[in-house]
Amino acid sequence: MIEGIDRRQGLLQALAGYYERMDDAEAPGWSREKFGWCVVIDKDGEPVRVQDMRDLGGKKPVVRQYQVPASFPRPGTTPRAFFLWDKTAFSLGVTKSGRHNALRQHEAFRSLNLERLAGTNDEGLMAFQHFLRRWTPDRFDIDPFVSEMLDANIMFRLEGDDRYLHERPAARRLVAPVSEADDRKTTLCLATGERGPAARLHPTIKGVEGAQTAGASLVSFNLDAFESYGKAQGDNAPTSETIAFRYGAALNRLLTRDGPNRVRRPIGDATLVFWADASNAKAAEAADSWFGEAVAVEDADEARKIGEDLAAVAKGRPLSALHPAIEPGTRFHVLGLSPNAARLSVRYWLSDDLDVFAKRLADHHADLRIEPQPWGKPPAVNYLLAQTTALQGKFDNIPPLLAGEVMRAILTGAPYPRSWLAAAVIRLRAGDDPGQGWHAAAIRAVLVRRQRLQGTESDIREKKETPMSLDRDHPNTGYQLGRLFAVYELAQRAALGRGVKATIRDKYFGAASATPASIFPLIIANGQNHLSKVRKEKPGWAYMIERELEEVMAHITPTMPFSLPRSLRLEDQGEFAIGYYHQRKARLGDGATEQPSFDDDSDEGNDRDE
Template sequence: MILHSLARYYTRLSAEQDNAGNPKVPAYGFSEEKIGYVVVLNSDGLVVDVVPHLTDDKKPQPRLMAVPRPEKRTSGVKSNFLWDKTAYALGVESNKDKAAAKTEPFVPSEKTFSAFKTLHEEKLKDSEDAGLQALYRFLLHWQPEKFAEPPFTSEMLDANIVFRLDGRWNCIHQSEAAQALWAQMLQSDDVEQGLCLISGEPAPIARLHPAIKGVWGGQSSGGSIISFNKESFTSFGKEQGANSPVSEHAAFAYTTALNYLLRSDKHRLNIGDASTVFWAEAADNAQAEAAEDFFATIMTDIPCRANLHTISEAAEDFFATIMTPPDDAQENQKIFDIIEQIAKGRPLAEAAPDLADDTRFYILGLAPNAARISVRFWLDTTFGQLAAHLAQHWQDLQLEPRPWKNPPLIWRLLIQTASLGKSENISPVLAGEMTRAVIGGTPYPMSLLSQLIVRIRADGDANGLRIAMIKAVLQRKFRKGLINEGVDMSLNVESHNQAYLLGRLFAVLERIQNQALGDLNAGIADRYYGSASAVPFSVFPRLLAGAKHHLSRLRKDKAGMAVNLDKDLGSIITLLPETFPRHLSLDEQGRFAIGYYHQKQHYFAKKSPETSEE
């Protein structure tokens, strides 16, 4: 399913163009690679100039260019066709000896240059194309020592280079003659024929699949999802790609589409340690104009959100907006308004009529594993199901009153689990597990609950975002039938849950102390919250004894306040057993935190005239 979906996505991309009018993905047999320099040759094969092919950034980087697909060089020496790095194309590479590199920045690389020269002399000698003949003549008389002369510079070392004939705009590999020759080279007679698992049709089977590049933490040369290089991985005596027969064209299609997604800022994000890509697939592209109007309205002035042309792109942008930090709070509020409507039971067709429920949506998480790439998670769903899962996440988080001005995105929630509130301290494993729970509708990880409890005990900050996540963890467990009792959005004075009552009781005791003594450097929350939420038996008797003294003092100055707080204290104690529990489980500590938060918010919400007078 993964490869099949990616191959279909390549078909869609191949029919589209980027903002510059170029195809979004290269044609079969070609690959987009980072090319740093263009060597200009005259018809005799002499070097006329070297033109940088770099970005305009402060630190220029090689730009992408469609070139004949590279050879897989996991071992041995193999030359690319009509382009390569300087070690192959010019026979020079950077000097690895740092001390000697100051006077001799490059050293010859005879073996690799010989491979490049032998390949091209064999393939180009009979060509009548002027550009191919120029390259042929260049290789006949080129000596690596000439690299020390202008127009070559040491900055070129180890960069990928291509060639161009002086007087032409396109490079040699882009000419019709070069592409026809490359097409002949792709048609090898010794390629095994078989039934392609992706297309279901007989075709030449790819022995090695093109490299997949851009996975965070992976090798710069790329990796493979499908590869066989040991007998223990094979079956029935088959070798390498024959064990999982995929045609050369299908292998090119799925790897090209995946490389495109991994390079894209719009289609890629990091979830924990997994590079995650996502794309959509719509059956009816005729509704593109309606989808464009819809997203133009709700994403005005947000970068990378304009010029939408398909329902699929609308769905992809919708997901990207949910998963990434907001560029504009007002515009992101519009997105969450739609999610909230869905959470309240309104169908997607009514909340966002231009987004089809049946639009397919795919999410793929990849992580490196040596030269291979492992699939961390794979989600194949409809946009309607994805929206429902996001809406359920939003509903699970709900608290009254809402503890946020702008709807909290995943990155904002995860920052609450990190020490010092720094994003680099977020656990990558936790980030991945939580995001999978959000997009897949599965239970939240218990590590999220434990991490939140640890953070509250460490810094004493039981803020609304943390309590909302604790509530979401428990509420989803209840909906999945894993626990017997749900969690309310606001204070529930009817609840008999022991842990919830203890949290409320602790908030009342804190309120009594605060009203009697004012703000303290270290109140009972600072000193006893951790032990009260974990081992109530050892703390609460002492706190209740102290509360009697605080109430007697409070009656002298604020008699009405003392009466109300004493009532709150008594109403909670009557619902508790005679002895306090010796310890609370992780779930119970979560309910303790929720009860504590609910009771505190209840006091802040009391602003009636009677309360003010008291």
């Protein structure tokens, strides 16, 4: 559901504009639908064979889209059929749930088509009338019909004719177009400012992940609670029938699965589509292709190229200088849609120059930088969110509202939501591995962007920005405590070996980052026992670890270990995670032959606990 008139105007106008640029746009009264089967009939209306229309080139058959007489919403219990095509429940009277459930639907299909086709002398349409009069659902049990057809869309064709029935000239003349040239009461269209009949029901939008397979409405008023000022249905958001048709056709085209204007995997629960306004199709395609790769890059070579582009954009170069096919000043639109029962929710709707979006994506990747980098290529947004906020790292477990807020922040350049910081910290406290670096990178991104956009000059002078790489002099107590925790974990590993089943990280990381005063005395006491063993067995390592401990403790005030903070605020818990990651990845010593680190696998370990 669209919030506010201004957002509705901009979105519907932009979609209607995209419709005008579609080379093969369906005309009013037509729509693109998915089909897998066609029933071929002879002149007497007898089915002679079934044509498999699916794409069989991949691992499994894929249905294809065809332009047919338009579909429409079918609310309520009274069956309403489509012209010359429909699901098997309507067109053949059979369905997976049982034939007795489809009798009313098939009768509605039969009645509508016989009525519309009355008086025609077209050979194909007359054959279809014979088919409708003779057909009984029991006929489906006989060849050439197959069970795979059940509940799929079915169209028809006359034997010996390459055209489908709805493509015959006589059939096209019977398709009722959307027309504003009638005597209905007109209203002022909110999208164009022109007068015309308002669309009573807005088009059905298909392809949004998680929405009803039959489609959902972007604009809908089907309950009294949604209506106001005595207006019913579409009169509450007066949009002309022409604009309603155009925006529906355009949005359904953009939402085509695996299409060039759609991010393949949803971001949270939002299906993201995008499109450019350009003077020609080639320029628009170049802009669309670049943005799609930048938001959800998967190929390693493309990721490298996108990384180079973003680095150049960060230095002030326009995309048109990097890719001549992209026009300077290209206007670009981004829309995120989420399912909401029989409706669609707009998670975000943004429109700006493509160079502006590119600069914001470059800022996003810059804010994510951390050393050492935990990924080999710039991470896609949904993968980043899965790694930092989702239970078991599953895409389905990404908090949907958070995903929308993060994506909006990326595309607008606004501060990341504080809830992203909270979610990452919660996942670390729940047992996610802080040594992987994903959470640290996300936490640092939230902190540095807020510090950059909301910080004061004194913050900058006092060097309070969260560091990208190990900074031994960073003044944040949480950061230094995270470093201290990592050094004591290293002492444990040096004493007990890499085979230790449960390190202090597994037992105490969450508590130590939240309530240091209650946990660190225990960690320090155990750490001294571990160091005592290391001094005996690996004195060189003991020397470097103790020197690192002294350096860290010198940066923690008040004096350790008796006056530690009782608790750390959320931002400082984030700093704790970053300090831990930086220290964990650092190698100690000053060029000595033997340097202890978490990545050193030279010792065998003995499966001992602490």
